[in-house]
Amino acid sequence: xxxxxxxxxxxxxxxxxxxSRALSAPDRVNAATRERVLAAAQRVGYRPNRAxxxxxxxxxxxxxxxxxxxxxxxxxxVVKGAQARxxxxxxxxxxxxxxxxxxxxxxxxxxxxxxxxxxxxCSPRTSTEExxxxxxxxxxxxxxxxxxxxxxxxxxxxxxxALAHLAALGxxxxxxxxxxxxxxxxxxxxxxxxxAAPDLGVELRPMGNFPPLxxxxxxxxxxxxxxxxxxxxxxxxxVAFGLMSRFVARGVAVPGDVSVVGCDDIAMSAMAHTPLxxxxxxxxxxxxxxxVLLIEILNGSVQxxxxxxxxxVRLIVRESTAPARTEERR
Amino acid sequence: xxxxxxxxxxxxxxxxxxxSRALSAPDRVNAATRERVLAAAQRVGYRPNRAxxxxxxxxxxxxxxxxxxxxxxxxxxVVKGAQARxxxxxxxxxxxxxxxxxxxxxxxxxxxxxxxxxxxxCSPRTSTEExxxxxxxxxxxxxxxxxxxxxxxxxxxxxxxALAHLAALGxxxxxxxxxxxxxxxxxxxxxxxxxAAPDLGVELRPMGNFPPLxxxxxxxxxxxxxxxxxxxxxxxxxVAFGLMSRFVARGVAVPGDVSVVGCDDIAMSAMAHTPLxxxxxxxxxxxxxxxVLLIEILNGSVQxxxxxxxxxVRLIVRESTAPARTEERR
DNA sequence: GGTCGGCATGAAAGCGGTTGCCTATGCATG
DNA sequence: CATGCATAGGCAACCGCTTTCATGCCGACC
Numbered sequence: 001x002x003x004x005x006x007x008x009x010x011x012x013x014x015x016x017x018x019x020s021r022a023l024s025a026p027d028r029v030n031a032a033t034r035e036r037v038l039a040a041a042q043r044v045g046y047r048p049n050r051a052x053x054x055x056x057x058x059x060x061x062x063x064x065x066x067x068x069x070x071x072x073x074x075x076x077x078v079v080k081g082a083q084a085r086x087x088x089x090x091x092x093x094x095x096x097x098x099x100x101x102x103x104x105x106x107x108x109x110x111x112x113x114x115x116x117x118x119x120x121x122c123s124p125r126t127s128t129e130e131x132x133x134x135x136x137x138x139x140x141x142x143x144x145x146x147x148x149x150x151x152x153x154x155x156x157x158x159x160x161x162a163l164a165h166l167a168a169l170g171x172x173x174x175x176x177x178x179x180x181x182x183x184x185x186x187x188x189x190x191x192x193x194x195x196a197a198p199d200l201g202v203e204l205r206p207m208g209n210f211p212p213l214x215x216x217x218x219x220x221x222x223x224x225x226x227x228x229x230x231x232x233x234x235x236x237x238x239v240a241f242g243l244m245s246r247f248v249a250r251g252v253a254v255p256g257d258v259s260v261v262g263c264d265d266i267a268m269s270a271m272a273h274t275p276l277x278x279x280x281x282x283x284x285x286x287x288x289x290x291x292v293l294l295i296e297i298l299n300g301s302v303q304x305x306x307x308x309x310x311x312x313v314r315l316i317v318r319e320s321t322a323p324a325r326t327e328e329r330r
Numbered sequence: 331x332x333x334x335x336x337x338x339x340x341x342x343x344x345x346x347x348x349x350s351r352a353l354s355a356p357d358r359v360n361a362a363t364r365e366r367v368l369a370a371a372q373r374v375g376y377r378p379n380r381a382x383x384x385x386x387x388x389x390x391x392x393x394x395x396x397x398x399x400x401x402x403x404x405x406x407x408v409v410k411g412a413q414a415r416x417x418x419x420x421x422x423x424x425x426x427x428x429x430x431x432x433x434x435x436x437x438x439x440x441x442x443x444x445x446x447x448x449x450x451x452c453s454p455r456t457s458t459e460e461x462x463x464x465x466x467x468x469x470x471x472x473x474x475x476x477x478x479x480x481x482x483x484x485x486x487x488x489x490x491x492a493l494a495h496l497a498a499l500g501x502x503x504x505x506x507x508x509x510x511x512x513x514x515x516x517x518x519x520x521x522x523x524x525x526a527a528p529d530l531g532v533e534l535r536p537m538g539n540f541p542p543l544x545x546x547x548x549x550x551x552x553x554x555x556x557x558x559x560x561x562x563x564x565x566x567x568x569v570a571f572g573l574m575s576r577f578v579a580r581g582v583a584v585p586g587d588v589s590v591v592g593c594d595d596i597a598m599s600a601m602a603h604t605p606l607x608x609x610x611x612x613x614x615x616x617x618x619x620x621x622v623l624l625i626e627i628l629n630g631s632v633q634x635x636x637x638x639x640x641x642x643v644r645l646i647v648r649e650s651t652a653p654a655r656t657e658e659r660r
Numbered sequence: 661g662g663t664c665g666g667c668a669t670g671a672a673a674g675c676g677g678t679t680g681c682c683t684a685t686g687c688a689t690g
Numbered sequence: 691c692a693t694g695c696a697t698a699g700g701c702a703a704c705c706g707c708t709t710t711c712a713t714g715c716c717g718a719c720c
Contacts, residue, residue, distance in 0.1 A: 045465075047440065060381065062445075070406050070410040073401070079425070083400065084427065095413060097410055137332070214600075271544050
């Protein structure tokens with residue numbers, strides 16, 4: 001049924017060993033023989049069985065990618081970037097979705113570990129300690145958490161950009177609508193804001209932690225309004241939309257009364273009724289860079305010990321931010 | 331390094347064959363022995379090498395899933411559904427993204443074919459003939475195109491629901507903003523509308539074909555306005571948002587002046603400034619159902635010849651549709 | 661001219677499992 | 691007590707490929 005290396009060998013009139021060499025170590029066979037083998041392989045439609053190769057070489061040519069939620073546009077973009085880069089190096093990608101459940105992450109890692117050369121973990125929900133305790137036997141590159149080998153976005157700088165933008169528009173009191181307490185991105189963003197605020201002469205008012213959902217923003221809106229800030233930076237775009245939705249219901253104009261800055265720059269942000277000013281995370285690049293790092297570790301050109309790569313982020317100004325109200329109302 | 335079946339055999343004091351049987355054919359070994367083997371496997375942390383197993387059984391335990399664009403929320407949901415269902419049956423999923431390029435579909439199919447038991451193809455961009463010419467040697471289930479074994483949504487019924495809704499609101503002239511000419515969903519939707527319109531006493535006005543992007547909707551908007559229809563059904567939600575965005579710029583109120591119905595029900599539709607009435611496609615279910623069908627074909631319980639499964643769709647009424655204007659303006 | 665080195669190729673082992681075949685054991689039967 | 695028959699479990703082959711080792715051949719050198 002399947003055409004094997006033996007079929008090619010027979011067709012080319014050489015031994016299987018020679019076929020194998022012609023394909024994977026071209027300089028170890030005579031040029032003329034190689035030609036003959038390649039022609040034969042082409043003719044009979046030979047495609048190597050990677051599983052069989054992997055059995056002996058110990059390398060599968062596959063990598064695994066675990067994300068919390070494929071339906072979240074942020075992760076979808078990361079997967080897309082990682083996937084595209086993997087194919088450039090002839091790796092195939094197993095994708096697994098944990099459905100935001102921390103518990104299944106170690107299970108999935110273990111389940112995949114035997115069939116991949118390395119693992120990519122995006123925004124793990126499992127604690128760093130528990131993660132370290134999982135013995136997969138394969139290299140792991142983490143995204144969005146500063147551990148061992150990882151790729152992260154420069155959240156601190158992103159927050160500085162956002163705050164500088166608002167400060168330049170005259171905002172003196174700025175709220176921060178936080179994400180989950182356990183999110184390390186959230187911690188980095190808050191820290192970045194706290195560092196930048198004094199330099200910019202802005203008073204930062206953290207508004208607490210909210211679930212990273214539309215509903216989280218809806219819940220935060222009234223708190224933001226009551227606080228009297230003229231601008232809010234929000235943990236992510238989806239939450240920002242929830243916030244703005246409730247603002248509309250309350251008769252609060254964006255950006256007339258309150259300016260709003262999101263994080264991520266998901267596709268929806270550009271298409272919304274009030275296009276959202278946001279700190280664009282390099283989603284595709286994050287996936288690509290993590291894949292690059294993993295591949296470098298796999299071929300030994302990088303030591304996994306303590307490599308942290310940071311990607312730049314940039315503010316995209318759209319229509320949800322405007323100069324601060326001068327006369328204080330309310 | 332890796333713990334093999336031999337290590338388990340040694341630990342349990344049996345031969346490798348017995349270990350193999352204890353794990354994959356439990357009733358072929360003595361209950362007590364089985365217990366001992368299982369305990370040993372547990373103790374040494376044995377995890378079978380699926381590649382090795384696949385080599386002899388001819389089954390890899392993997393399936394491939396090819397989509398045009400992971401960053402498109404529609405496909406992301408399909409992948410999520412398929413992936414979740416696959417894991418329930420202990421299949422791992424290779425995901426590949428063609429970046430909307432028809433040419434790479436056959437390449438990817440061929441590249442994956444050797445490492446999977448079957449392939450899932452979502453909304454292929456390649457023609458049915460070219461697809462049939464690709465000899466992967468594995469079963470293929472297609473989504474969103476009525477061919478050989480496939481799973482599709484009941485587009486015709488969805489359009490009937492949408493049109494009935496608009497007719498009930500008093501709309502007598504309804505536009506259809508079409509998707510790509512080559513899209514089979516588009517053809518089915520148009521056909522469904524053409525069938526339903528006479529029965530509902532509605533005049534259907536096809537507005538032409540537009541790219542399935544925000545910009546496509548922007549481009550369609552002026553045509554819709556000029557046509558004088560009081561409602562438009564749009565090929566997908568993204569296009570509908572483009573349409574409504576341009577409506578705002580033109581001072582056309584939704585749903586005051588024109589009602590808009592989308593297709594797909596992507597997450598954004600519920601969160602938009604004007605929440606969109608839309609025909610919800612069963613995205614997750616589509617992925618799940620296709621995976622189920624593939625698995626059934628793989629285990630032989632279904633013959634792949636001419637099985638077409640159709641999933642129901644349903645209209646979700648939000649705020650972008652309202653009764654037709656009674657007095658004719660413009 | 662004989663020996664040596666290097667190159668191209670073939671033979672065979674083995675990667676980690678599964679499975680057909682066969683043997684040893686235990687039990688029931690005549 | 692001898693025989694027959696299940697049943698459990700061991701042996702060994704094999705899946706498709708890589709890789710070590712051995713071999714044959716050639717040219718080059720002393």
